[in-house]
Amino acid sequence: MTLALVDGNNFYVSCERVFNPKLEGKPVVVLSNNDGCAVARSAEVKALGVKMGEPWFKMRDLAKKHGILALSSNYALYADMSNRMMTVLRQFSPDQEVYSIDECFLGLDGFQHLDLIEYGHAMRQRVRQWVGIPVCVGIAETKTLAKLANHCAKKNHAGKEGVCDLTRMTDTERSALFSNIGIREIWGVGPRLTEQLVGRGITNVEALRNSDAKTLRREFSVVLERTIAELNGIPCMDLEEVVPNKQQIMSSRSFGQYVYDLAPLQEAVACYIAIAAEKLRSQGSVAGMVQVYVRTNPHKADAPQYQRGLTVPLTEASDDTLLLTRAALWGLKKLYRPGYAYQKAGVALLNLSAAGAPQMDLFSTAKDNSRVMAVMDRINGMWGRGTLHSAAEGVRHDWHMKREKVSPGYTTRWDQLPLVT
DNA sequence: CTATAACTCTCAA
DNA sequence: CTAACGTTGAGAGTTATAG
Secondary structure, eight states: OOEEEEEETTHHHHHHHHHOGGGTTSOEEEEOGGGOBEEEEOHHHHHTTOOTTOBGGGGHHHHHHHTOEEEEOOHHHHHHHHHHHHHHHHTTOSOEEEEETTEEEEEOTTOTTSOHHHHHHHHHHHHHHHTOOOEEEEEESSHHHHHHHHHHHHHTGGGOSSEEEGGGSOHHHHHHHHHTSBGGGSTTOOHHHHHHHHHTTOOBHHHHHTSOHHHHHHHSOHHHHHHHHHHTTOOOSOOOOSOOOOSOEEEEEEEEEEEOSHHHHHHHHHHHHHHHHHHHHHTTEEEEEEEEEEEEOTTOTTSOOOEEEEEEEEEEEEOOHHHHHHHHHHHHHHHOOTTOOEEEEEEEEESOEETTSOOOOTTOOOOOOHHHHHHHHHHHHHHOTTSSOOGGGOSOOTTOOOOTTOOOOTTTOGGGOOOOO
């Protein structure tokens, strides 16, 4: 197997730069929902030592000193740019797995007659020119190695300029390269595993590649065994071109300010259900259980803490927003305790199955709202989500997340298109 | 006791 | 002046529970 992993460089920042060239060459961060933490950092910001996931308030001083520009995340924009990027990349191979918003695997079996390094450069060049996004390309025999190759391409290891093809290296060259890469860079090795492996003296990729997979499987897990195999060029993961339906659908959000009363919590939960149920219907599923949870701010150690979730089983699986909302609100009422500063609420739709199967409950009293839902989805699809909503969702939404530095919907909203005058 | 369900932990982007 | 810290999803492994 030969495959490429193509990954956008600090993707969200790059998307913003396409439409606002003034951001070019400047330190830029894109913040998570609620303007909380850094989720994308330009090279200039990384150079200043800002870590991934660092809270914005903690870097305020640094930001002021170095003129760091912060933007709220604009997912509508990033999703649209992602689609364009994926479309261009699909021209380079019919076998594409869209792995996340900013990266995809491309199957390259049957392309080996080409100079794959040149091919990788062609990908970079075309995505840059047609979409405006800079990407790096890693090429290797397994997904894990392709990820690693991509890392090398990004870091400019061994003089790579945005493209790294491990298949063209001798084993000696690989060993030298891998000896200089920490295990934390390996796909599937997170902070916990890193700590434990380092404790055993396994610190770099070369060391892990040469360690005994069977022993480590016994001590850790089958996941690590597979990772080791993949590092040695033995594929354990296939290219997955068809995206399977979700097994669970979640929707949760932190509030822009603390919430104390039941009423606003109910509104928020109703909104989250509406979002989740819309996704549920779009993949043609029904949910058998609804989970709802609330929590206070765990970072605020001196405040009274409360965190609880409840799973509400439905007598009959459903995709009806109104029914799912009732179930969630029933659960919320059970959970709610007055006297706490709630920071976040969320819902999950669980036990998903395919819709359209005949309803088996003879004694069902549930009203069939499927046509109402279809109309709602059509209207909201045309005019934007939230155009038509249930009364339970409310209208004021004082609790709504902060999004103070958001850029215009350049590619998705006519009314936000900046006009050249 | 076994088979499942439910829950916890880890990882990823 | 203070307080201000994401979201969504999967899979493996473990524990609780039902029969």
